[in-house]
Every structure is written in C-alpha cells, then in structure tokens.
Amino acid sequence: MRRLIATTLMLLGLAPVAQTQAQDTFRFTAIPDEDQTRLVERFQKVADYLADTLDVDVEYVPVKSYSAAVSAFRNDQVQLAWFGGLSGVQARRLVPGSQALAQGVEDAAFHSYFIANADTGIAADQDQLPESFEGHSFTFGAKTSTSGRLMPEYYLRERFGEAPEALFSRVGFSGDHTRTIALVESGTYDVGAVNYSVWNAAVEAGRVDTDKVHVVWETPAYPDYQWTIRGDVDARFGDGFTDRVRQALLGMTDPDLLESFPRQGFIPVSNDAYAPIETVGEDLGLLR
Amino acid sequence: MAEPTAPGMLRGDSPGLRLARRSLVLVALCAVLLPFADLSVVAHDPWAELGRMATGLALPHWGELSSPLQAIGLTVSVALWGTLLGVLLGFPLALVFFRSRLVRTGCAFVRAIHELFWALLFLQVFGFSAVTALAALAVPYAGIFAKVYAEILEQTPRDAADSLPPGVGRLSRFVYAELPLAWERLAAYTRYRFECSLRASVLLGFVGLPTLGFHLESAFREGHYHQAGALLWLFYLLIGTIGVWGHRRLLPLLAFASLFLLGPWPHVDGDLLWRFLSHDLWPAPLLNGDWAGLIAWLGDIPDLGPAIGNTLLLGLMGTVGALVIALLLWPLASRHFGNPATRLGGRALLVGLRSTPELMLAFIFLLLLGPSMLPAWLALALHNGALIAFLAARHADSLEPGMPGLSASGRYAYELLPRLYPGLLALVFYRAEVIIRETALLGMLGVATLGFHIDSSFQYLMFDQAFFLLLVTAGLNIAVDALARRYRPREVVMDDPCSR
Numbered sequence: 001m002r003r004l005i006a007t008t009l010m011l012l013g014l015a016p017v018a019q020t021q022a023q024d025t026f027r028f029t030a031i032p033d034e035d036q037t038r039l040v041e042r043f044q045k046v047a048d049y050l051a052d053t054l055d056v057d058v059e060y061v062p063v064k065s066y067s068a069a070v071s072a073f074r075n076d077q078v079q080l081a082w083f084g085g086l087s088g089v090q091a092r093r094l095v096p097g098s099q100a101l102a103q104g105v106e107d108a109a110f111h112s113y114f115i116a117n118a119d120t121g122i123a124a125d126q127d128q129l130p131e132s133f134e135g136h137s138f139t140f141g142a143k144t145s146t147s148g149r150l151m152p153e154y155y156l157r158e159r160f161g162e163a164p165e166a167l168f169s170r171v172g173f174s175g176d177h178t179r180t181i182a183l184v185e186s187g188t189y190d191v192g193a194v195n196y197s198v199w200n201a202a203v204e205a206g207r208v209d210t211d212k213v214h215v216v217w218e219t220p221a222y223p224d225y226q227w228t229i230r231g232d233v234d235a236r237f238g239d240g241f242t243d244r245v246r247q248a249l250l251g252m253t254d255p256d257l258l259e260s261f262p263r264q265g266f267i268p269v270s271n272d273a274y275a276p277i278e279t280v281g282e283d284l285g286l287l288r
Numbered sequence: 289m290a291e292p293t294a295p296g297m298l299r300g301d302s303p304g305l306r307l308a309r310r311s312l313v314l315v316a317l318c319a320v321l322l323p324f325a326d327l328s329v330v331a332h333d334p335w336a337e338l339g340r341m342a343t344g345l346a347l348p349h350w351g352e353l354s355s356p357l358q359a360i361g362l363t364v365s366v367a368l369w370g371t372l373l374g375v376l377l378g379f380p381l382a383l384v385f386f387r388s389r390l391v392r393t394g395c396a397f398v399r400a401i402h403e404l405f406w407a408l409l410f411l412q413v414f415g416f417s418a419v420t421a422l423a424a425l426a427v428p429y430a431g432i433f434a435k436v437y438a439e440i441l442e443q444t445p446r447d448a449a450d451s452l453p454p455g456v457g458r459l460s461r462f463v464y465a466e467l468p469l470a471w472e473r474l475a476a477y478t479r480y481r482f483e484c485s486l487r488a489s490v491l492l493g494f495v496g497l498p499t500l501g502f503h504l505e506s507a508f509r510e511g512h513y514h515q516a517g518a519l520l521w522l523f524y525l526l527i528g529t530i531g532v533w534g535h536r537r538l539l540p541l542l543a544f545a546s547l548f549l550l551g552p553w554p555h556v557d558g559d560l561l562w563r564f565l566s567h568d569l570w571p572a573p574l575l576n577g578d579w580a581g582l583i584a585w586l587g588d589i590p591d592l593g594p595a596i597g598n599t600l601l602l603g604l605m606g607t608v609g610a611l612v613i614a615l616l617l618w619p620l621a622s623r624h625f626g627n628p629a630t631r632l633g634g635r636a637l638l639v640g641l642r643s644t645p646e647l648m649l650a651f652i653f654l655l656l657l658g659p660s661m662l663p664a665w666l667a668l669a670l671h672n673g674a675l676i677a678f679l680a681a682r683h684a685d686s687l688e689p690g691m692p693g694l695s696a697s698g699r700y701a702y703e704l705l706p707r708l709y710p711g712l713l714a715l716v717f718y719r720a721e722v723i724i725r726e727t728a729l730l731g732m733l734g735v736a737t738l739g740f741h742i743d744s745s746f747q748y749l750m751f752d753q754a755f756f757l758l759l760v761t762a763g764l765n766i767a768v769d770a771l772a773r774r775y776r777p778r779e780v781v782m783d784d785p786c787s788r
Contacts, residue, residue, distance in 0.1 A: 036506045038354045063416060064496030064506070067747045075560055077415040090749055119332070137330070137659060143747045172659050178510045187332025188658050207511070209336065285588070286748050 025057040026050070026237060029069050030082035032261055033147075033177060033195050033225070036064075042260045049257055053248040056237060066144050070094065079233050080245060082261065085110075085146035085224040085277040090287065092271060097231020100271050101242070102249040104263030108273075109221035111196040112147045112155075115181070116216045120190045124214040129159040136190035138168040141177050144286065145195070146224050146277060148177055152193030154280045155219050178202065185213040201262070223273050227266070304706065307713055310775055311611070318608040325601055325665075326735065330658025337511075337655050344513025345520065352515050353503070356522060358549075363499040363526070365546030366418070367489040370425025371482045372543065377426060378433025383462075385438030395431035400765035401758055402725040402739075403428055403488045407495050408746050408754075413564050417554035421497045425485050436477055444470045483530055490523060491645060500526075501645070508648060520644070527643045568751040589753060590741045596764065599737040602661055603724040603768065606668035610723065611716045613673025614680060615705075618712075621681035624689065624704060625696055638681075641674035650730050664730040668723055676715045680708050717776035721769040725761075738764070 028050070030043060043060040051058040061078050063069045066087035072078045074094045080101075083091055092098045114129065116122040122132050141148020156164050164171050172189060174180040177198040184192040185208060196218065202208045227249055234241050249266045252258060258265060281287035299305070381391055407424035414420040449465040493501020500523055507516040534542070573581030619625040620634025641649075646667045653663030689703045727737045738761045745754035 036510060039506075041354055061416065062496075062498065062502075064494075064502065065747070067749060068411065068416070068496050070749060071412050072415055075413070075415060075557070077554070094749070117332070139659075143744055170659055176509045182337050182511055183654075186334045186337045186655055188330065188334065188655055212333070212336075288750070 024237070025059050026054065026080070026233075027059045027061050027078040028080035028082075029061045029063050029072055029078045030261070031063065031066060031069060031084075032082075033084075033198055035262075046252075046257055046260060049252065049254070050245075050248055053251070054237075054241075054244055065142070073098075073228070073230065076230065076232075079230045079236075081228055083226060083228050084144070085222070085226070085274060086144055086150050086281055086286065087146075088226050088228050089274050089278045089281060090144075091228055092274075093287070095230055098228055099231065099242070100269050100274065101227045101229050101246045102266040103223065103226040103269040103273070104261060105265050105267055106197060106263055107224045107226060108267065108269075110147060110224035111221060112152050112219045113194050113196050113199050113215045114152065114191060114217045114219075115184050115194055115199070115213050116191045117184050117187045117189075118212050118214060119187055122191070122216055124216060126217050129155065129217050133160075133191060134167055135169050137170040137172070138164060139172040139174045139180055139183055139189040139192045140164075141173070141180050141192075141194065142175050143173050145177075146222075147195035148180065148193055149173070150277065150280055150284065150286065151219055151222050153284055157284075181208055181213065185209060187212075191216070197262070222276060223269070225261075225263075226269055226274070303710070307710060311713060314604075314611070315608055318604055321601055321604065324597075325605060325661045327662045327665075328658065328660045329662065330660075332658065334655040338652070340511065341513050341516075341652070344515075344517035346517070347514060348518030348521055349514035350518050352512075353518055356500075356503070356519070359493075359498065359500045359503055360522065360526060361546070361549040363486065363489045363493075363501075364542070365549040366421045366425065366492065366497070366499060367482060367485040368539075368543055368546055369550060370422050370489065371429060371478065371485045373422055373426035374429025374433050374481070374485075375478060377430035379437060381430065381434035382437035382441060385434050386442065391434065395434045396766050396769070397762055398427050398431035399435070400721075400725070400762035400769070401428065404491060404495055405739075405742060405758060405761075407492050407497065409758075411495065412568070412751065413561050414554045414556065416496055416498070417552050418550040419554055419556070421489070421492050421499070422550075424492060425488055429481060429485065432481070433478075437474060440473045440477065441466065441470050479534075479536075482534065483527070486527065486530065487643065487645075494645075494647070504645075505647075508651075520648075524640065524643055528639060564751070569755045571752045571756070585752075589756065590736075590744070592760065595736055595738045595741055596760070598661075598735055599724060599727050599739070599761075599764065600768075602664055602668070602727045602730075602735070602737060603720060605661070605665045606672065606723040606727070607716060607720040609665055609669025610672035610676060610719060611713070613669050614676035614712060614716065617674060617677035618680040618684065618708070619696075619700055621678060622684040622704075624684060624699055634681075635678075638674045638678045641670050642672075642678060644671070646671045646726055646730070661735050664727065664735055667730070668726060671726075672719050672723055676712060676719060679715060680712045683711055684708055714776045717772040720772045721765050724765055724768050 028047070030046070032039075039062050040060065043062070047058045047060040061072060063072055066084050069078070069081050069083060070087050070091045073081045073083075073091045081091065088100060092100070116124075116136075120132075120136060122130055122136075140152065143149055153164055156167065160167050168191070170189075172183075174183055174189075174192070177195045180189075180192040180194045181199065181202055183189045199208075199215070203210060229242055229245055233245070246268065250268065252266060278287065381395065384391055385395070386392075403424050406427055407420060410420040410423045414423070444466050448469060449461050452461055452465055489499050490501040490504070493499040493503070494505045496502065500519060504516060504519040504523065507513070507519060567575065571582060571585045573579070573585050617634075617638060621631060621638050623631065625631075626634070649667035649670060650663045653666045657663055657666075684704050687704060687707055689699060691703055694703060727739060730737065730739070738757060742754055742757045742761065745751070745757060
C-alpha cells in the first residue's frame, strides 16, 4: 500500500499529457431503435463511408440514450447525430442554426403500435383506441422516445381526454421497445406502446409469440428519426460542408450500411417537418 | 432476533436489550407502513422470458462479445483511478474533518448523491470521457474517504503521540506517531472501497460510459441474453478473482498500465462549463429575479410529497428486508456451519446476489411478480442483505465458539449471533442511506420515487429541475444518515466496509 501511494504520487507527476481532441475531426453519433449490439463496429463502417465521401476525418461516438446524444450535440462533442423525432427537436432548440438534413424513407410516415396481452381480452386490430383500455396496466418505452412515449401519449389524451395515469391502473416506462414487447408478452403489463418497425422486425425474426400479444391499434403517421447537423460546421469544415454531408447521407445506398439504422435509404427533410412533434412535446410538458 | 414473549422482557438498559428494542421498532415501523406500499402481485406468464434468460446465463455466447477485454480494462482502470483520486482528495479533508463544519457538510453532501447521478451531471460537461467516469467516482468517494479516514484516525491510540517530547511539530507527530498506527486500517478500508468502485464502475456503463456495464445493459435490455450471460459471468469472475489480480504488489503496475487504457480525454470547453454551472443548473426565473415566474417554476416540479413518501417507504422496507435476508443467509458462508461444499455454494450465492446489479434483479422480479414496489423491495433487500451477510460471515469466521457440543442452531442462536448482531445491525443502519440512494434507480417499475423524477428531468434536459431534485434527495439522505447514526449501535467499533 505504501508503495502504491508512492507510485501514484510519482505517476501523477508524469501523468501523460491528456490527448485533446483534434479540432478538425468530424464526429457523429447514432442510436438505432433496435439491436444496439456491436454498435461501434457497425458504425465504424458508416464513419469510414462518410470519411471517404467527405474527405475529412470522421469518428463515431457511441452513446446510450437520446438525452446523452442531445447533450453531446449541444456541447459540440458531436456535430452530426441520428436523432429520434423528439430528441431532434430538443437538440435543434438548444443549438440555434442547426438543421434537420435527412430522414429515413420510413420516417416520413412513422407509426406506433398499441399492443395488448391476449389474456386481457382486448381485441386485435381495432379502428380506434378501445374503451376497454381503462383500468389496465400500461407501459411506455423510453421516457423521451417519440414512438414509445410522445405520440402514444398524444393519441391516448386525444382519445380519452385524460392523462394516461388517470386512464390506466399503472403506467411504467420500460426503457426500450424490445423490453416493452417482452413485458406485454409476459403479461407483466397488460398494454404497451411500441415502435412499429421494432415490432415488425421482432415478429419477422420469431422473437414474439403473437398468440400471447397482438397489435390493438396503429397510430396515424407522424415524422420520426432524422439526421441533424450543427449550424457552425460550414465555418469549421469549409463552405458548403452541410450540403456535402446531406449528399453523402442521401447517397448512402449500401444495404450493409443502411442495415445499421435500419432504414431502406435516406430522403431530404427540413426542420419544419417536425413542427407537429414540437407542438405535441410542448403540450405534454416534455419541451420548454 | 429476540422476540418478546412477555411484557417487560425488553425493559432494561443493557446493550443487548437496546439492540433488540431498536430492531423491533424498525421491523414494527415497517409492518405498520406496509399497507401504504404498493405491493400488488399480477399473476401471468413470465416463464418464456425467464427461460430465455436462464438459457442465456447457462449457455453464454463468448464469441459474440465485441472487445470485452477493452471493456474490462476500462472498468478496472476507472475503478482504480477513481479510488486513487478519491483518496488524494479525501485524505487532506480527513485531517480537518472534525475541525471544520464546512468540510463535514460538504462531504455529507457529495456522499449523498449516487455515483450514477454524479455521472449524469458530469456527462453534460465532459461528455462520454474518462473525466466524467473518474469524477463520478472520485467526488463522492472523496467525501466518503474524508469521513471514514477521519473516524479511523480519531480512534488511533494517543499513547505514542503523547510520549513524544514537547516541541515536536504537528507534521512529525502525525507522520511518526499517528499514521503508522492507523495505516493498517486505512489500507484495508481503501482496498474495500476499491472493490465497491469496481461495481460502481460497471454501473457507470448503464448511463453510457463504455465500461462492462455498457455492453451488459444493452444486451440485457434488448433481450440478447446469451451475450448478457457471457458478460455477467465475466463480471462475476472479475469480482471473484479480485484477490488474485488486485494483489497489493500488482496494484502499482496495474495503476500505471491502466493510465493508458483510460480515455478518451475530452476537450474541455471553459464556456461550456461556465454555462452549465452558472446557467443550466438554476431556474431561469431565479436568474432573472422573476419571483412570480419562480412560483410557476416550482409548480412544474413533479409532486414531491408522494415521491419523498415512496422513496422513504421503499428505503425503510429495503433496510428491514436486508436485515432479515442477512440474518437468514450469513451462516451459508460461515466456517461454523455446513461442509466445504455448502460453504462454497453459499459464498457463490452471496457473491452472485451482491454483485448482480439491482436493476437486473429488479427486472427478473418484475417479470415474476408484475409492476409494483415489490420487485424493487426484493431486489434491494436481496442485494444489500447478501452484502451484509457476507461481511457478517467473515466476522463470524474470526470468532472462536467457546461452548463445544452445541448443535448448529444452538451455535447460531446462543454463540455467534449475540456476538455478531451489534455489528450486523450497525451495518444495516449504515446501509439504510445507501438503500435510499439506490431506490433512485428503479424507475422502470412504475414506482415514482425521487430518482424516477430525477431521471426524467435529465431525459427532458431540464437540468435546473434535476439539480433541485438532487438537492432534495441529498437533504433526505443526510437526514436519514443522521437518524441512522443516532440509533446505530454505538458499542461496536465499525470496521466499515462497502457500506458507504
């Protein structure tokens, strides 16, 4: 122990000079809505693609939640991010001048599914949110998920005119779409709200027992995930850099790269497309 | 635990009776308040999911892990340097601890906030970097070290110092007559803290720092149980073999090598730091001097009454649960009971229970029992109870039974427990404050504790609100800590372990 402390004191004297980040590396972050395993390896390919296309050093910064991604974006620790609908709005409000560049083909008309455990007796595929939801337990996904929280809460309030806490016997936040499915399938929660693409992928892969849990209602379409870039990148990386990034994203056609998101491709989008999300976020008190 | 058989049994002023009274009051309080807790059990069908988990743990897929060695390296580096920095900050504070109320209050405050919440705060400024991870450990640990070191130094025998000739300087007296006597205990405690910081370092992964917990949480949350199983085994192995790789002769080498594993280092932006400290953390109306706005701001704070109530109730239930679990489990790992095979199994069970992150235990119980306070209660009680049981077993192993020929139950009840109980109860009281802190992490159960709202505020990027709630939580923790200190058995000299 004595030696340990002696060595420590010595080391602190010699501690390697902290490598500060080089200023001209372009950093981005992305959180897919399913399968976050091997994120670094998978997104390294995207980083390589962007580096080749843009001719700058590109680095992928792994983060775990949308709020963390927003903080990194705000603090200029990343300049480009693949956000959800709500987190994109949060980020653009915090960083004036930043803009939405591109969204996934699927994101122009994204949906949430309300799913229910079969034992609740709530029938599948209804035209509207059923009255029979009342008194059951319910779980959202993550607290700031657009498809797992924001839009489902919006449609619940629109249909029933009251807060989810008043409608349901209990409201939980599973933290993740995959987990929402698992919790409703096991009957831990009676009803849940989930991202439609995660649900479809899980059903296709056979990870869901559709005898035990089924889709009750599909929300109308709303805009969701998008790439957002900071407003000051042109000043740092050269005029027209924003447009070049947009072109690089739109030109991403390699299925191997797109699979990471997972999207079929990217299409252009503007900040205005997310005005409905912003309004809903303000109404629900998630934005201020 | 002594059960009263007739009125008057518990009267008297002997230490044993005082302990029995306190334990019974604690249990009775818990029993009286239990009806207010939300403990419904929902019957359903958890077996498919639990089966997948069990298979994952039984058949881990080692090959699918991406860079596990790097994650382990980072976990150890963060734990080691977080502890060392905590020592460096805490030791000087320990020297003035009992002389300065300011230092004591400051230390109580930094201790009262969970490592994960410190990480969330530092994250806003330093991003996902080594600085965030190290600061999240070093700051609360500095407060802990300051307090515990001060207590240890205070208990150092004075004889050596008193026998020095007059005129010996304060520093010399400390270095030659006080420090050597306390050294053993200081070192033992520091070592213990390192083990705690290893667990904390894994937990930091849950908020996104790329330690082992980062991968574990992702895999577990998304249902990749074969990977989660592999990572969990790695974690158990890491904790279980700490005596081997964390040998004191190896530590300097380890500390040096791990310097190179730490990273990435952030580019710290002074403006950013200043904006966060001077602006983000405070309510905008307060900064603008807009008092009416401040009242509106307070109106937007989530309902504090139920949140504080839930937090305290869960804390109390967790504490009592931990006491019961500890009483039941400690013989499993003690040399006075069973045979080598059962002891090995018992030890493995205790290490498993205390090392498995509470969040995972809670999720398993959530599947089994449905959403309510019950899964949180069980998770907290088992985790903390196992931790206390492990220490109680170690304490028991240092005792020599004086009455030969007693049956096992007799040995438990008449020989060992009476000697262990003061220490065990003291640990439980110490642990109460930790349990309160841990209730913060269980928001996914739909139980609105303070921690649930703090997490929400961070998610909604309302840092001023998060900071306000953190202050409330810290105040609550300090109050509980003071209460626990008031009532904890004073007769025992605490060889305080991981409990703080």
